[in-house]
Each structure stands twice: as C-alpha cells, then as structure tokens.
Amino acid sequence: MVRKWYFYASLAIIIAFLSAGFKPLKIxxxxxxxxxxxxxxxYLYPSLEQEDYTNMNIPFTGNLFIGFKEALAFKESxxxxxxxxxxxxxxxxxxxxxxxxxxxxxxxxxFLRSPRMQERAFVALLSKNKWILQDIIKKYNGTMVNGIVVxxxxxxxxxxxxxxxxxxxxxxxxxxxSIKDAYGASIRSYMKAFGGYDTSLIVANVNAVVSxx
Numbered sequence: 001m002v003r004k005w006y007f008y009a010s011l012a013i014i015i016a017f018l019s020a021g022f023k024p025l026k027i028x029x030x031x032x033x034x035x036x037x038x039x040x041x042x043y044l045y046p047s048l049e050q051e052d053y054t055n056m057n058i059p060f061t062g063n064l065f066i067g068f069k070e071a072l073a074f075k076e077s078x079x080x081x082x083x084x085x086x087x088x089x090x091x092x093x094x095x096x097x098x099x100x101x102x103x104x105x106x107x108x109x110x111f112l113r114s115p116r117m118q119e120r121a122f123v124a125l126l127s128k129n130k131w132i133l134q135d136i137i138k139k140y141n142g143t144m145v146n147g148i149v150v151x152x153x154x155x156x157x158x159x160x161x162x163x164x165x166x167x168x169x170x171x172x173x174x175x176x177x178s179i180k181d182a183y184g185a186s187i188r189s190y191m192k193a194f195g196g197y198d199t200s201l202i203v204a205n206v207n208a209v210v211s212x213x
Contacts, residue, residue, distance in 0.1 A: 063196055063197045063198050064197070064198055065197065065198055065199060065201055065202075067197060068153050068157075068194060068197035068198070068199060069119075069122060071193075071194060071197075072093065072157055072160065072194055073092045073093055075185075075193070076092065076093050076094040077091065077092050077093070077094055079092055080092060081112070081115045081118055082112055082113075084112070087182055090108060090111065090112055091111060091112060091118045091121075092115070092118050092119075092122075093118060093121070093122045093125075093160070095111070095118075095121060095125075099125065100121065102125070102128065103121050103124040103125055103128065103208065103209050103210050104124070104209030104210050105117065105121055105210055117210060120210045120211070121210050123202065123208075124208040124209055124210050125160065125208075126156055126160075126199065126202045127202055127203055127204060127205040127208035128205065128206055128207075128208045129156055129159040129160070129164050130152075130156060130199075130202050130203075130204040130205075131204035131205055131206040131208075132159075132164040132206065133155055133156075133159060133164050133167055133168070134204055136155060136167065136168060136171055137152050137155055139171075140155070140171060141155075145171065145174060145175040146174065146175025146176060146188060147175075148175070148188060148191050148192045148195070149195060149196075150191065150195070151195040151196050151197070152199050152200075153194055153195055153196065153197035153198070153199045154190065154191040154192065154193075154194050154195030154196070155167060155191065156194075156199055156202070157190045157191070157193070157194035157195075158170070158187045158188075158190045158191045158194075160190075161181055161185060161187060161190045162179055162180075162181060162187050166179050166187055167187060170187045170188070170191075175188065
C-alpha cells in the first residue's frame with residue numbers, strides 16, 4: 001500500500017514538472033509590422049499613376065527596352081513629362097516641334113499634358129530612325145568604332161540626340177568627328193551610355209506616326 005502511494009505521488013510530481021515546461025504559446029502582435037508609416041516615410045507603391053514611378057532606379061530592368069527608355073528619359077529630362085528646356089525641347093524625351101510633326105503631332109500643349117502621347121511619340125521616332133539607319137545598324141552592330149562597341153540601342157539613342165543624319169555622318173567619318181548638341185552631349189557619348197539594350201521589339205517603319213486613338 002505504501003509503495004502504491006509512493007508510486008502515484010512520484011507520478012503526480014513528474015506530470016506536474018513536465019506540464020510546467022509546456023506553457024501555452026503566447027502570440028504577440030508585432031507592432032512594427034502593424035503600424036502604418038512608423039518611420040515617417042510615405043509608401044506610394046504600387047500606384048496607378050505613372051508619374052509616381054518616375055526617377056525610380058529599378059535594378060531588374062537589365063538590358064530590357066524599359067531600361068533603355070527610362071535611362072534615356074532620365075538623361076533627357078530626369079523622366080519628367082512636363083519639362084521644357086531653355087531651347088524649347090519638350091517632355092520626358094525632349095522633343096522639338098519639327099520632330100513632333102514628323103511623328104504626326106501638331107499640338108504641343110496636348111503633347112505636354114499627355115504621358116501616353118509622349119510614350120507613343122518616342123516609340124514612333126525610334127521606328128522611323130531604325131528604318132532610316134537600318135543599313136548602318138546592319139553594317140556596324142557589334143563592331144568597334146572609335147573605341148565604342150556599336151549596338152542598335154546606342155545608334156538609336158544617338159539618333160534621338162542628334163538626328164539620323166548626324167549618326168550617318170558620324171559613321172561616314174569612322175567616329176572621328178565630334179558631333180554635339182547645344183549642351184555639349186555628343187553622339188559618341190550617347191552611343192556608349194545607351195549601348196547594349198534590347199530594342200529588337202521596335203519595328204522599322206519610315207511612316208511611323210502617333211495614332212489619335
């Protein structure tokens with residue numbers, strides 16, 4: 001009888017000891033996770049407004065077309081759609097009035113107010129320049145000219161800066177000619193800075209214009 005009492009008493013002590021080690025899990029709310037705006041920074045993304053993404057340094061664009069157009073836009077205007085420079089060039093990609101007319105846009109005010117139109121104008125100009133410069137692209141793509149590896153995207157960027165005619169002149173002189181805009185940016189510098197992007201989706205079309213729909 002005494003042995004049974006010791007047995008049950010020992011068993012009770014063991015159970016009590018073990019139970020103490022298994023306390024119910026206390027789930028605490030992590031206030032750092034639930035509180036909005038804890039550090040005073042306003043988080044805007046994702047957003048439906050394209051302007052909210054201007055000047056974002058997106059690391060995963062690589063050599064994609066979006067990387068090309070945003071890099072070029074930042075160089076031209078810091079990616080701002082409503083910019084007008086001291087020479088009257090307008091928008092995110094800095095179009096002159098004559099260039100706008102060449103892609104079917106005659107209302108500069110509407111152009112400045114419409115990011116969609118500006119993006120379409122940029123693609124239309126690329127298509128036009130790609131057609132005009134198709135022989136240059138075919139001949140020089142992947143070659144070294146004046147210390148620069150020539151690529152299609154570099155040629156198109158240079159044409160955006162100085163026009164297709166200036167790019168043809170550059171290659172006629174094997175790159176040994178300095179062609180710059182009014183602010184000192186050169187065909188060669190654009191060829192280097194914007195080379196290596198994938199612009200294969202741009203279809204060469206000398207008649208490319210911006211549709212009104």
